[in-house]
């Protein structure tokens with residue numbers, strides 16, 4: 001289960017279960033095209049579960065506390081939204 005703090009600093013849960021194997025694509029997560037290119041260059045064909053759940057929330061600016069197995073892709077789950085934020089500050093639309 002993932003938890004985040006709302007505006008009142010109260011954690012709210014985003015439910016996921018071990019049996020949840022819903023798939024999506026990196027482009028559906030709302031990532032910048034430059035990050036999509038980088039992901040493709042790494043041969044990441046699709047996001048892992050933690051990435052598909054965490055990245056959209058992080059791109060909305062939410063704070064996330066998540067837990068998933070080692071090697072499940074948590075690093076990219078938090079780095080990609082950070083990089084997107086940096087790109088948007090550097091190159092605002």
Ligand SMILES: Nc1ncnc2c1ncn2[C@@H]1O[C@H](COP(=O)(O)OP(=O)(O)OP(=O)(O)O)[C@@H](O)[C@H]1O
Nearest residue numbers: 043044045046047048069070071072073074075076
């Ligand atoms: N969507 C993806 N598709 C394929 N490989 C991926 C994907 N996301 C991450 N990887 C690769 O999976 C490996 C493990 O990812 P990572 O180290 O981010 O996991 P982690 O959950 O942060 O692990 P730890 O808990 O040990 O910190 C890395 O080699 C990474 O490049």
